[in-house]
Amino acid sequence: MxxxxxxxxxxxxxxxxxxxxxxxxxxxxxxxxxxxxxxxxxxxxxxxxxxxxxxxxxxxxxxxxxxxxxxxxxxxxxxxxxxxxxxxxxxxxxxxxxxxxxxxxxxxxxxxxxxxxxxxxxxxxxxxxxxxxxxxxxxRGRPEPTGPVLLAVDGAPRSAAAVEFAFAYASLHGTALRALHAWNTHTERSYGAPGDPPFVTYDEDRLRDEEERLLAEAISGMTEKYPDVEVERSLVRGRIRHSVIEATAGAGVVVVGARGRGGFTGLRLGSVSQAVLHHAECPVAVVRAEEE
Incomplete structure (x- = not known):
């Protein structure tokens, strides 16, 4: 726009x-x-x-x-x-x-x-x-923050607008980008193999591999579109909200997504985006998902 x-x-x-x-x-x-x-x-x-x-x-x-x-x-x-x-x-x-x-x-x-x-x-x-x-x-946050653009990656299709904004922002400002994806054993993924049971099993190595793949796929198109942006992929095991907020201490700005639907503020933002908006130690860019 x-x-x-x-x-x-x-x-x-x-x-x-x-x-x-x-x-x-x-x-x-x-x-x-x-x-x-x-x-x-x-x-x-x-x-x-x-x-x-x-x-x-x-x-x-x-x-x-x-x-x-x-x-x-x-x-x-x-x-x-x-x-x-x-x-x-x-x-x-x-x-x-x-x-x-x-x-x-x-x-x-x-x-x-x-x-x-x-x-x-x-x-x-x-x-x-x-x-x-x-x-x-x-x-918000500390005065005159410096550091890379911190992109909170959740891997959902609705976050594509936030990913695009973060890369464009980093390119415009001539700074690096840190794509952070937090996960833990409570992260539910359906692997969908024919022999899998109908419940989620917590094979940590398998789950970590899946989260690494998710992070790579979330930013893959943007690394080619913005070759000037130096990208660090960061896979963190821990509580998602805490991990993102903690990482804002070293960031110049943090980029999070907002849902495209929902009548109430909480439903539109999601728990991670709300927490970052209230507790980040640097400015927060909230990027609304495209309407479905």
């Missing part, structure tokens, strides 16, 4: 970091940058003596926030075309979700400010990761 890079802006430190990263991504991809701020009217009873909100006051506040963000973006990517989008009445999660329909990448902070200035713990990031129509990059 050749659409712009979209970034959610609310004035928080986390969102300003997202602006910096979004500007760099837009420059690398040769696309425009859209700075988006949405302001939903309070739906709860406001205390007495609270100044009434006015459209003019909100507009002035938001314009100032976006102007500051634009200055940061222009300092980083002076040649990128930058557009501002202000939605005065609209829930941020819904506004940004609509923006992802025409974007090539959405960038958001892991924590932002709500309309009263209090911190929100990732509600926008979590919703976009599950429902966004383009890859979503959530800025």
């Amino acid at each position: 050749s659409g712009p890079v979209v970034v959610g802006v609310d004035g928080s430190e986390s969102s300003l970091t997202a602006v910096d990263v979004a500007a760099r991504e837009a420059a690398l991809r040769g696309v425009g940058l859209r700075l988006v701020h949405a302001f939903g009217w309070p739906s709860v009873h406001t205390p007495l003596r609270t100044p009434p909100w006015s459209a003019a006051g909100v507009r002035e506040m938001v314009d100032g926030t976006l102007a500051d963000a634009e200055l940061r973006a222009r300092a980083i990517a002076p040649d990128v075309e930058i557009a501002r989008e202000v939605v005065v009445v609209g829930e941020p999660v819904m506004v940004l979700e609509l923006e992802t329909r025409t974007a090539s990448l959405a960038v958001v902070g892991s924590r932002g400010l709500n309309r009263f200035g209090r911190l929100l713990l990732g509600s926008t990031a979590g919703h976009l990761a599950a429902h966004g129509r383009c890859p979503v990059l959530v800025m």
Whole structure:
């Protein structure tokens, strides 16, 4: 997709970091940058003596926030075309979700400010990761992370979009890629040989060989398409969520997949993607599977 890079802006430190990263991504991809701020009217009873909100006051506040963000973006990517989008009445999660329909990448902070200035713990990031129509990059973890692109491989057909994104990202940034696949003896595989019993047997050597084959097949097409990307295949025996999160300590970004269907955030993301989104030590790119 050749659409712009979209970034959610609310004035928080986390969102300003997202602006910096979004500007760099837009420059690398040769696309425009859209700075988006949405302001939903309070739906709860406001205390007495609270100044009434006015459209003019909100507009002035938001314009100032976006102007500051634009200055940061222009300092980083002076040649990128930058557009501002202000939605005065609209829930941020819904506004940004609509923006992802025409974007090539959405960038958001892991924590932002709500309309009263209090911190929100990732509600926008979590919703976009599950429902966004383009890859979503959530800025979290240690400051200025370095290291290879970490690709969490599960071998499912629905993860092909995440694999493609990870290789393209590594190629674009000139960095290596570590394809990690975690397994354990509770990983259920059906080997399907005619003489096999109808239950799963845990032959560890056989299971390890199967997992190695799965990892190799998951990335085989991409190694030919992106020959410039140095690839490390990493087969780890252990708890899947723990293994992936632990590996993020040495990564510049981690790429995970999201399911293409399901009405609830948890069902769309899956347990591994949810855990990584909340506990990774580096930025997290969530790539939604193609709709079946």
